[in-house]
Amino acid sequence: MDSYGIVFALAGAISAALFGGLGSARAVGMGGEAAAGVITEDPSKFGKVLILQLLPGTQGIYGLLVAFITLSQIGVLGGSGDVSFVKGLLYFLSCMPAAVVLYFSAIRQARASIASIAVVAKKPESFGKAMMFSAMVETYAILALLISILAITGVGSINI
Amino acid sequence: MTENMHIYAVARIRSRELDLLGESVINQLVDCNKFEECMKILFDKGWGKSGFEEADELLAAESDKTWDLIGEIVEDMSIFDTLLLENDYHNLKAAIKQAYMNRDIEKIYFSRGTVKREIIFNAVKEHNFSVLDEKMGKCAEEAYQVLFHTGDGQLCDVIIDKSAMEAIYEKAAESGNEVLIDYAELKVASADIKIALRCSRTGKSREFTERAIAECATLDIKSLIDSSAAGENELFEYLLSTPYAEVINEIKKSPAAFEIWFDNLLIKHIKPQKYNSFTMSPLAAYILARENEIKTVRIILLGKLNRLSDSSIRERLRNMYV
CATH class of the missing domain: 1.20.1690 (V-type ATP synthase subunit C fold)
Structure with a gap:
């Protein structure tokens, strides 16, 4: 049974990278469509809309970070690969906040970014304010990232 | 998923909304002393294609521009x-x-x-x-x-x-689009009320009224036809129980006031689309806003050509989308 520990741990790491990346890919794509629409009419707004497009791209990076830390802890990237069933399950659960929250926050952030791009299209001087609405969503992605990292490193120090 | 289909198109429309004529430009056009001054302002605003059109050609060119733009950014035009x-x-x-x-x-x-x-x-x-x-x-x-x-x-x-x-x-x-459904509802309701009123005033037969009036959700056709046959006051009494109670005052003013009231109501309904970045609704709202704009400019140009007073022109103006 203990041999399944590594499977769960790896599944958690992959989920974090997968859903974070998937969410960001969709989100940046949606933002890109809106940005392209604005640029077609007014190319001078490129810099501003590019930043707004890229805001939901961070979730993919966070997912990668969580996956990387998990892989280091479970010995896939070197070191001891001795992961018990319970520990593997705990690693899996530790990765879940990142996997789930990163995906949904990326999509929601994209919607906020698209709305902000619409603001910039009409009032470029409000770029700073518009960006804040989208940036607010980032808070919850960071909280999920934080809790996942704390849990993963915590599980590593438990002897079970 | 369908709401994400028009992100690019809506973003382009958002930029184009900057070129829509606002109340200040409309006032500027009304304040012009001559028809030629109005045309100059419109040409300066980028209206027309060559810059030398007559009024009719200018307005037709603007309508064409709207549909050409929509055709460029939307794959399936049949949605409109x-x-x-x-x-x-x-x-x-x-x-x-x-x-x-x-x-x-x-x-x-x-x-x-x-x-x-x-x-x-x-x-x-x-x-x-x-x-x-x-x-x-x-x-x-x-x-x-x-x-x-x-x-x-x-x-x-x-x-x-x-x-x-x-x-x-x-x-x-x-x-299934909210803006189009709203548009159709107001279109049919305004046509029905207009027909019921005319039939009532000209003493048309009940059969004729029934043949002319189309079904819609906000009006009970049977009550509308009954009240129309009974007389104008009965018709007004029925309208009081509908969402169009306020239009009674406009009907009493003039036929033009009735049309303006419905056009303004449509603009009021579609205005929230200025803050919507998804679905095809902002695109439909933009088309309706442009048609409203062109109609308003036509009224001003015709008023100037026929030397109507500024106040007469203002009475006929519609509310603008922006």
Whole structure:
């Protein structure tokens, strides 16, 4: 049974990278469509809309970070690969906040970014304010990232 | 998923909304002393294609620009059929009347529609309505027979107008889009109230009114027809129980005030789309806003050409989208 520990741990790491990346890919794509629409009419707004497009791209990076830390802890990237069933399950659960929250926050952030791009299209001087609405969503992605990292490193120090 | 289909298009429309004429420009146009000054302001705002058009050409060019833009950013233009169906039925009416009078009349057709005007023209000319869709074909046959056998142009108009309203209503419901559904509802309701009022004032038979009025959700057709047959005051009494109670005052003012009230209500309904970045609703709202803008500019230009006073022109102005 203990041999399944590594499977769960790896599944958690992959989920974090997968859903974070998937969410960001969709989100940046949606933002890109809106940005392209604005640029077609007014190319001078490129810099501003590019930043707004890229805001939901961070979730993919966070997912990668969580996956990387998990892989280091479970010995896939070197070191001891001795992961018990319970520990593997705990690693899996530790990765879940990142996997789930990163995906949904990326999509929601994209919607906020698209709305902000619409603001910039009409009032470029409000770029700073518009960006804040989208940036607010980032808070919850960071909280999920934080809790996942704390849990993963915590599980590593438990002897079970 | 469908709400993410028009992100690019809506973003482009957001930028284009900056070019829509606001109240200040409209006031500036009304304040002009001469027609030529108005034209100059419009040309400066980028209206027209060559910068040397006559008023009619200028307005037609602006309508073309709107539809060309929408055609450029939306793959499937059929989603906006609701907004073009009225042109089809107008062209059908024109073609039947032209065939009946048996002479060529220029500039009576709309160039844009869901069916090419040549197809409608030939269908009427050859008396072969199978090339049209079932609903339009059936209505065309009935209107054709009525006009050619009785010469009753009014009944011919009534048949086509009712069919047009039904087609618009059905198409909007099919689209499932809030803006188009709202547009169709107001379009049919305003046409119904106008018909009920005219029938009441001219003492038309109940059968005639029934034949002219189309179904819609905000009006109870039976009550509308009953009250119309009973008299104008009864009609007003019925309208008090509908969402159009406020229009009674406008009806009492003038027919133009009635039209303005409905146009302003539509603009009020579509205004929230300025803050919506998803779905096709902002695109439909933009088309309606442009049509409203063109209509308003037409009123101003005609007013200036006919030397109407500024106050007379202002009375006829619509609220703007931006």
